[in-house]
Amino acid sequence: MKVTDEFQVPEADKRTFLKLLGGSAAVGAVGTGTVSAQEAIDAELEGPLEGVDEAAGTIDVMGIAVDVSDASMSSPTADLMIGDLAGDPFPGRGSTPGFLGGTAAPVGTTMDTGGVVTADTLFVEPAENVIVGAVTENTTETNGSNEDAINEGTFAVQDTVIRTAQDPRLPFSAVVEAGFTVDVSTVPEGSLAEVEGYYGDDGVLYAHTLVVEEGETDGQPSTSITRAECDDDDGELEVRGESSTPDGSISVYDHNTDELLGTTAIEQGDGSTGEFRLRANVEECPTVVRAENSNGSRDVSDVEVD
Structure with a gap:
């Protein structure tokens, strides 16, 4: 089951740590034991x-200074600014400010002096906790939003109570597997669910994403990216997904730069929904892509890079 995020972000934690790129720099190091001071890695x-x-535009990750002054920053479900990183505490985390003590995953470059990393992107989250299992209780009622329903009623997966942070830095999304918004009050007990967020010191899992197998969708125009991958060697990008409407077109962008990567038509899927598949050649693989539908909806997804 795929966890789909409305503002999903670059999960640098899904890829290899501390890579060296640039064949010339690597070759130059052979036999000398050094890399040219002019080459960033x-x-x-x-x-x-x-x-x-915040004033200096830097953060500390495992004792390493990271310059994030020009970085694109995000949580699993929202775009952020540096002032969001150490603001008010999230519920269930005591008095710890913002994302401090959580996971930070900057991606960028470094030189051979100073040990400072200059980040292009930064992904942060309080923690990465996931439950996949049965909905064991659902007494929620439709009260205008899924977030209100989750927090005012009781929704539990494997007997763990699910709430949301009620914080714009970590907004909540509830969808069916195809990625379309679901009314959580219609999710039957005993059905399969996947919930992702952070587990608080009060025994509550504060969710940013809920994906369910059963439930009624809200009928609003929706777009979902179900697969995004790119071959780093030859620059072949492939993005697949689904649309709540069976016609129209999808434009795919690099979410960090807003560069248009390609446009493709929506094809008839099962029933009244549509499917799309974009293949494009890019000079550099994006880390996050955004699909914008001609019906007005959109979705953002991390890219798996080979």
């Missing part, structure tokens, strides 16, 4: 967020 970190200096 790619760097990726995944570790605890230990400090934030």
